[in-house]
Amino acid sequence: MSENPDTIxxxxxxxxxxxxxxxxxVADKVTPSxxxxxxxDKVKDAVFGVKDKVMGAADHGGENLGGVDAAIGDAPAQVxxxxxxxxxxxxxxxxxxxxxxxxxIPASQQEREAADALKTAAEPLTHELTExxxxxxxxxxxxxxxxxxxxxxxxxxxxxxxxAEGQDALADVQDRASEAKDIIQQA
Numbered sequence: 001m002s003e004n005p006d007t008i009x010x011x012x013x014x015x016x017x018x019x020x021x022x023x024x025x026v027a028d029k030v031t032p033s034x035x036x037x038x039x040x041d042k043v044k045d046a047v048f049g050v051k052d053k054v055m056g057a058a059d060h061g062g063e064n065l066g067g068v069d070a071a072i073g074d075a076p077a078q079v080x081x082x083x084x085x086x087x088x089x090x091x092x093x094x095x096x097x098x099x100x101x102x103x104x105i106p107a108s109q110q111e112r113e114a115a116d117a118l119k120t121a122a123e124p125l126t127h128e129l130t131e132x133x134x135x136x137x138x139x140x141x142x143x144x145x146x147x148x149x150x151x152x153x154x155x156x157x158x159x160x161x162x163x164a165e166g167q168d169a170l171a172d173v174q175d176r177a178s179e180a181k182d183i184i185q186q187a
Contacts (some may be wrong), residue, residue, distance in 0.1 A: 005169075
């Protein structure tokens with residue numbers, strides 16, 4: 001460590017800047033709204049990636065409209081070619097096709113009644129899941145707050161340590177200067 005007060009001050013400022021950057025980065029990582037946004041972006045990217053693989057990219061839409069009949073006739077062969085060796089893709093395509101077909105067929109009275117019964121039966125579970133999600137969210141708030149408190153105390157401790165070392169170094173320099181003065185006066 002240098003004994004020059006200017007160097008010590010520069011070291012203190014550099015340490016403060018690094019700690020400030022680290023605190024900001026940690027705060028950004030643990031902010032619940034930022035966590036939710038990052039997770040949402042990941043899900044959106046995954047959904048749109050799968051959609052593009054299954055449906056084709058948006059920029060190829062115009063090409064596909066002209067040859068609808070050919071595309072429908074070639075669909076089984078294209079599905080087989082694209083999913084060969086990839087059962088997950090085949091499952092996703094089958095699931096998407098099922099959703100498409102089910103959305104085109106109107107719901108019957110029995111299906112509506114079954115959906116209402118399922119909705120009624122699922123309400124307690126929905127409430128429990130909502131409460132569990134709130135509990136988890138509360139649990140996620142406490143560790144980041146504790147981490148922030150620990151991090152906020154670190155700059156003060158580091159500053160105090162550097163200040164104490166600077167004072168010790170200054171006292172040492174003053175003692176040496178006094179000794180040198182005494183030696184010069186004796187000579």
